[in-house]
Amino acid sequence: MSEYILELNGITKIFPGVKALDNVHFNLKAGEIHALAGENGAGKSTFIKVITGAHQPDGGEIVLNGERVVMSDPIIAQERGIAAIYQHAASYPDLSVAENIFAGHEYKIGPFIDWGKMNREAKKLLEAVDADFSPTVSVGSLSVAQQQLVEIAKALSMNAKILIMDEPTAALSQREAEALYKIALRLRDNGTGIILISHRFEDIYGLAERVTVFRDAQYIGTWNLHEVEQSFLIHQMVGRDINQLYPKKETETGEELLRLENLSRTGFFRDVNINVKAGEIVGLTGLVGAGRTEVMESVFGVHQPDSGKIIFRGEEIHSHTPTQMMAKGLGYLPEDRQKDGLLLQWSINHNISLPVMSKECQNGIFISKSKEYQLSEGMKDLLAIKAPDTDTLAGALSGGNQQKVVVAKQLAANPKMIILDEPTKGVDVGSKAAIYEIMSDLASQGLGILMISSELPEVINMSDRIYVMSEGKVTAEFTDTKGLTQEMILNAAMPKTKEAS
Amino acid sequence: MSKHKSIYSFLIEHRELPLLGVLALLLAIVNIRVPGYLANSWLNVLKNGSINMVMCCGMLCVLLVGSIDISTTAVLAFAGAVAGKLMGLGVIQNTLLMFVLGIAIGAAIGAVNGILMSYGRVIALIVTLGTSYIVRALIPMNWLLGMNKVNPTQLTQGFKDSLINHEFLGLPFLVWLAILVVLLTALFLNYTRTGRNLYAVGSNSEAAQMRGVHLNKIRVLAHTICGASAGLAGIMWLAFYAAIEKGSATGDEMFTIAACVLGGVSVTGGYGKITGVVIGALMVAFIDSAIPQMQIGNSMITEFIKGILLLFAILLNVILQRISAKQDLAGRNI
Numbered sequence: 051m052s053e054y055i056l057e058l059n060g061i062t063k064i065f066p067g068v069k070a071l072d073n074v075h076f077n078l079k080a081g082e083i084h085a086l087a088g089e090n091g092a093g094k095s096t097f098i099k100v101i102t103g104a105h106q107p108d109g110g111e112i113v114l115n116g117e118r119v120v121m122s123d124p125i126i127a128q129e130r131g132i133a134a135i136y137q138h139a140a141s142y143p144d145l146s147v148a149e150n151i152f153a154g155h156e157y158k159i160g161p162f163i164d165w166g167k168m169n170r171e172a173k174k175l176l177e178a179v180d181a182d183f184s185p186t187v188s189v190g191s192l193s194v195a196q197q198q199l200v201e202i203a204k205a206l207s208m209n210a211k212i213l214i215m216d217e218p219t220a221a222l223s224q225r226e227a228e229a230l231y232k233i234a235l236r237l238r239d240n241g242t243g244i245i246l247i248s249h250r251f252e253d254i255y256g257l258a259e260r261v262t263v264f265r266d267a268q269y270i271g272t273w274n275l276h277e278v279e280q281s282f283l284i285h286q287m288v289g290r291d292i293n294q295l296y297p298k299k300e301t302e303t304g305e306e307l308l309r310l311e312n313l314s315r316t317g318f319f320r321d322v323n324i325n326v327k328a329g330e331i332v333g334l335t336g337l338v339g340a341g342r343t344e345v346m347e348s349v350f351g352v353h354q355p356d357s358g359k360i361i362f363r364g365e366e367i368h369s370h371t372p373t374q375m376m377a378k379g380l381g382y383l384p385e386d387r388q389k390d391g392l393l394l395q396w397s398i399n400h401n402i403s404l405p406v407m408s409k410e411c412q413n414g415i416f417i418s419k420s421k422e423y424q425l426s427e428g429m430k431d432l433l434a435i436k437a438p439d440t441d442t443l444a445g446a447l448s449g450g451n452q453q454k455v456v457v458a459k460q461l462a463a464n465p466k467m468i469i470l471d472e473p474t475k476g477v478d479v480g481s482k483a484a485i486y487e488i489m490s491d492l493a494s495q496g497l498g499i500l501m502i503s504s505e506l507p508e509v510i511n512m513s514d515r516i517y518v519m520s521e522g523k524v525t526a527e528f529t530d531t532k533g534l535t536q537e538m539i540l541n542a543a544m545p546k547t548k549e550a551s
Numbered sequence: 552m553s554k555h556k557s558i559y560s561f562l563i564e565h566r567e568l569p570l571l572g573v574l575a576l577l578l579a580i581v582n583i584r585v586p587g588y589l590a591n592s593w594l595n596v597l598k599n600g601s602i603n604m605v606m607c608c609g610m611l612c613v614l615l616v617g618s619i620d621i622s623t624t625a626v627l628a629f630a631g632a633v634a635g636k637l638m639g640l641g642v643i644q645n646t647l648l649m650f651v652l653g654i655a656i657g658a659a660i661g662a663v664n665g666i667l668m669s670y671g672r673v674i675a676l677i678v679t680l681g682t683s684y685i686v687r688a689l690i691p692m693n694w695l696l697g698m699n700k701v702n703p704t705q706l707t708q709g710f711k712d713s714l715i716n717h718e719f720l721g722l723p724f725l726v727w728l729a730i731l732v733v734l735l736t737a738l739f740l741n742y743t744r745t746g747r748n749l750y751a752v753g754s755n756s757e758a759a760q761m762r763g764v765h766l767n768k769i770r771v772l773a774h775t776i777c778g779a780s781a782g783l784a785g786i787m788w789l790a791f792y793a794a795i796e797k798g799s800a801t802g803d804e805m806f807t808i809a810a811c812v813l814g815g816v817s818v819t820g821g822y823g824k825i826t827g828v829v830i831g832a833l834m835v836a837f838i839d840s841a842i843p844q845m846q847i848g849n850s851m852i853t854e855f856i857k858g859i860l861l862l863f864a865i866l867l868n869v870i871l872q873r874i875s876a877k878q879d880l881a882g883r884n885i
Contacts, residue, residue: 154764
């Protein structure tokens with residue numbers, strides 16, 4: 051019994067109509083990193099919310115240090131030494147870094163907040179996580195990766211005995227992820243028990259000693275990681291074998307679809323030259339914050355560039371809007387699907403038909419319900435979107451399935467070229483393979499695809515050509531991906547000024 | 552370079568500061584057209600602006616949690632009328648008790664607003680519109696303490712003198728009371744955990760909930776504070792004008808909201824500083840007093856120009872902030 055600091059036995063959680071957790075088990079030792087794996091929708095996030103007191107289980111028991119406890123409130127879980135770093139940085143964008151770190155356990159003099167001490171202590175914690183920003187800036191002004199560092203500093207500030215990391219590296223570049231690994235290992239060596247949720251097998255094998263797999267809300271098993279192969283784990287998670295994760299087909303490249311000539315936007319990128327041909331998958335990689343997304347947003351007309359040329363399908367583009375670019379045949383799949391890509395209160399059906407509303411789905415001037423359903427049902431089958439029907443609200447879907455709806459939305463408009471910004475971020479391995487398959491199919495049908503990605507294995511294995519950006523500039527182009535290594539890309543992606551060593 | 556950059560980043564962190572420039576510009580123009588305006592009128596502006604200033608403090612709390620309250624001036628009139636009627640009936644003769652009563656009445660109505668909008672899940676705009684109609688309609692009813700409005704004769708001399716005829720360092724108590732409320736609000740919002748929770752709830756309610764903040768309690772608290780400030784403003788109004796009736800201060804709640812927005816408070820919640828709100832409230836007070844003195848035309852034209860000026864001030868503020876943000880980006884050297 052006393053071997054474990056945390057045990058969860060037979061936990062069941064029922065939401066109206068859905069069993070989110072069905073009699074699952076989990077245990078954690080002090081000084082151990084225990085990975086929790088499973089596809090999106092397997093119940094991992096719900097499980098974490100049960101541990102942190104955000105959800106109450108409908109059955110089962112939680113045993114903390116040998117004592118049966120009821121986590122009736124997130125505050126109780128915090129007081130008992132449980133801290134969590136969430137997938138989407140759960141921060142207050144308008145408040146300062148120091149405040150975010152100490153939110154809920156501020157330093158005080160009597161009833162009043164001690165800002166001086168809070169900023170000093172925050173500075174120490176930021177140094178511990180190698181962050182180079184001030185504790186007084188507002189979190190909203192930081193990049194996603196920097197916000198994740200704030201989350202980690204927050205977890206450190208709580209002196210947690212049990213730390214939950216829910217997809218902590220999803221928004222991080224390789225280098226930042228490695229910094230995070232070091233912190234996790236240091237905490238483990240100091241006796242903290244860590245629950246790690248990650249879709250990256252690199253994370254799981256690199257850090258954890260044991261792994262527990264959930265599938266479809268059920269407990270599948272727990273294994274020592276040095277005893278099991280990755281393919282075995284994938285099989286346990288998905289319930290079937292995935293033959294080939296990267297189904298890249300060889301395709302003929304056609305005419306040039308997009309050419310950027312010395313494109314610049316003050317403060318974001320400078321002198322960017324990129325081209326994409328029909329039938330090609332072009333990878334655009336670099337560290338988070340290198341300006342990749344900003345370049346493509348300028349191409350799509352979200353922001354206007356300050357100078358340089360955009361030539362799309364032979365036509366020079368000026369003062370354009372996303373609507374115009376969509377009409378010209380360009381699709382864009384944004385990185386933050388919750389914020390930019392989906393209308394969460396709308397059904398799957400309405401989301402998919404939105405971009406083609408004027409063309410495909412009308413009888414005369416009125417929307418045709420049947421044409422709309424025909425389109426969305428077809429997409430649901432094509433992309434294997436897991437939902438009861440197409441009237442399900444997009445907000446009710448898991449992350450991977452939301453991503454599929456965003457892809458479907460772009461495909462419905464029948465584009466000539468699509469830009470995918472981190473298409474597999476936070477997506478489980480089964481859906482990943484499906485998305486790669488779709489990308490490959492589209493390219494072989496003559497679509498040009500530009501994929502922005504920080505995940506180097508996917509960049510190397512899926513791309514025909516690769517551009518690397520660093521600090522707003524294109525620093526390398528690899529035309530042949532055979533024999534290309536992650537180190538070669540990283541070398542081009544590192545900021546030249548700081549990384550002398 | 553680094554010096555310039557720090558000035559710009561300072562401006563970005565203090566969204567409300569460009570407004571001081573706008574205020575100075577406005578005062579300069581008025582002073583040229585009406586020589587000696589500032590020297591003659593500053594005290595009156597402060598006096599007239601004090602009541603709005605107090606309500607702005609409450610409104611700031613409500614806006615921070617992402618809510619809104621348009622019942623403030625109705626609460627002002629109601630709290631003032633009930634307290635005034637009680638004084639007229641001889642039930643209350645103590646000046647301090649009047650203030651306590653006003654705050655209590657306002658807080659009670661604010662709490663009802665807060666409970667309906669948070670636990671009842673009705674949008675705040677509709678809730679407070681409803682309560683504002685209800686409490687205003689109650690003011691002239693005879694069954695409510697027998698009189699349909701409050702006249703100077705019903706108030707004790709001590710009460711009527713309390714805010715206007717007592718001075719400290721050349722400023723009447725009315726102004727000092729507003730300053731006190733501002734300082735208390737600043738202390739509460741910046742130096743207490745509960746105060747910071749108002750920001751947290753408005754900034755990212757989901758994150759606040761995961762951290763164990765009780766969203767509904769914080770929202771009710773914000774509305775209660777707003778109601779209390781409006782109740783206090785009601786007693787200040789009664790002491791200043793020595794009269795109150797059903798139509799008192801009708802429509803002025805928009806000046807309260809305008810002052811907050813001018814001061815850089817985000818109407819979607821999470822961002823807003825008391826310093827900005829003070830500057831915004833001063834600005835509104837000056838616009839209110841200066842335009843009629845410029846003698847441009849009849850009262851309709853005056854209202855028209857007031858509206859234009861408010862829009863102009865907000866627009867200029869937004870543009871100045873955008874310029875400083877652009878400069879900050881250029882500082883990245885990309």
